[in-house]
Amino acid sequence: MSGGDADLRLAVTGAGGRMGREVIEAAADREGVAVAVAVNRTPTDPVAGVAVEGADRLDELLAAAEPDALVDFTGPESAVAYAEACADAGVPMVTGTTGFADAQLAGLRAASEAVPVLKASNFARGVAALRRAVREAAAALPGYDVELTETHHNAKRDAPSGTAKSILGDVESVRDDLDERVHGREGDAPREAGEIGVHARRAGDVTGEHEVLFAGNRESIELTHRAGDRGVFAEGALDAADWLADRDPGWYGFGDVLDADGGDAGQ
Numbered sequence: 001m002s003g004g005d006a007d008l009r010l011a012v013t014g015a016g017g018r019m020g021r022e023v024i025e026a027a028a029d030r031e032g033v034a035v036a037v038a039v040n041r042t043p044t045d046p047v048a049g050v051a052v053e054g055a056d057r058l059d060e061l062l063a064a065a066e067p068d069a070l071v072d073f074t075g076p077e078s079a080v081a082y083a084e085a086c087a088d089a090g091v092p093m094v095t096g097t098t099g100f101a102d103a104q105l106a107g108l109r110a111a112s113e114a115v116p117v118l119k120a121s122n123f124a125r126g127v128a129a130l131r132r133a134v135r136e137a138a139a140a141l142p143g144y145d146v147e148l149t150e151t152h153h154n155a156k157r158d159a160p161s162g163t164a165k166s167i168l169g170d171v172e173s174v175r176d177d178l179d180e181r182v183h184g185r186e187g188d189a190p191r192e193a194g195e196i197g198v199h200a201r202r203a204g205d206v207t208g209e210h211e212v213l214f215a216g217n218r219e220s221i222e223l224t225h226r227a228g229d230r231g232v233f234a235e236g237a238l239d240a241a242d243w244l245a246d247r248d249p250g251w252y253g254f255g256d257v258l259d260a261d262g263g264d265a266g267q
């Protein structure tokens with residue numbers, strides 16, 4: 001499928017994965033959007049009528065199809081390789097992949113010197129709202145203990161989640177007295193000043209949940225986001241691709257898309 005008449009022609013990597021499939025299905029349901037290129041590392045049957053090619057053919061497929069943007073949900077190593085392919089082909093890249101090491105992030109940033117690259121740990125609009133609320137609560141509750149719990153399906157590889165790391169960064173940007181992330185506790189482990197507790201649960205088919213607890217001595221509040229299904233991430237990624245297609249080379253986040261939408265993402 002070339003999607004010749006579509007307003008937004010996409011390439012999708014990781015097309016056989018949970019999120020890749022979701023993106024292709026969301027694109028099929030959205031008017032004016034077509035998937036011109038879909039690749040997967042492992043040979044895979046067509047998804048929503050879109051043929052899935054081997055990822056080793058990505059360079060030639062990008063050159064032939066010239067898509068408006070590529071949407072990637074894979075793994076850190078492949079995301080960096082695909083960013084290099086995008087830079088070579090002049091294709092803007094949206095990536096929702098998480099779990100990057102610092103050196104891999106530098107690889108993504110290098111690609112953003114040639115093409116626009118938008119990276120987001122979570123494409124749910126509700127998570128953007130959660131993060132605003134967390135920053136506000138952190139500022140309003142100095143000295144309160146903060147503990148973050150995230151829950152995901154039992155096949156998730158990276159822990160804590162990319163979203164959890166983003167939220168931790170939000171709290172730390174407001175609370176400079178919190179400087180030690182404690183991943184679970186065991187044994188004689190009373191809470192020390194400066195700690196943020198981080199707890200990653202993996203169970204069943206949970207799509208994704210993030211809960212931030214602020215507790216003082218006589219009161220506490222919990223801020224929670226629950227993703228109902230992966231479609232919410234796919235829709236956000238398509239919004240991001242649509243927005244990114246016309247941008248100049250550079251480094252962007254989902255907050256840029258939401259700000260342009262009239263929201264106040266502040267991410």
Ligand SMILES: NC(=O)C1=CN([C@@H]2O[C@H](COP(=O)(O)OP(=O)(O)OC[C@H]3O[C@@H](n4cnc5c(N)ncnc54)[C@H](OP(=O)(O)O)[C@@H]3O)[C@@H](O)[C@H]2O)C=CC1
Nearest residue numbers: 014017018019041042074075078096097098121122123233
């Ligand atoms: N930002 C957001 O809103 C969201 C982000 N995510 C993130 O997206 C990523 C993918 O999640 P999900 O779809 O659930 O994962 P899946 O395991 O279902 O799919 C991963 C896909 O990436 C491919 N892949 C993985 N590693 C490599 C590699 N080294 N080289 C080439 N291809 C590779 C897999 O290919 P193969 O089939 O051959 O294994 C598969 O197609 C994760 O990092 C996850 O955290 C997930 C949901 C929302």
Ligand SMILES: O=C(O)C1=N[C@H](C(=O)O)C[C@H](O)C1
Nearest residue numbers: 098121122156161162163208
């Ligand atoms: O792997 C997932 O499933 C998810 N990953 C993202 C993350 O690591 O934050 C976003 C979402 O929570 C689902």
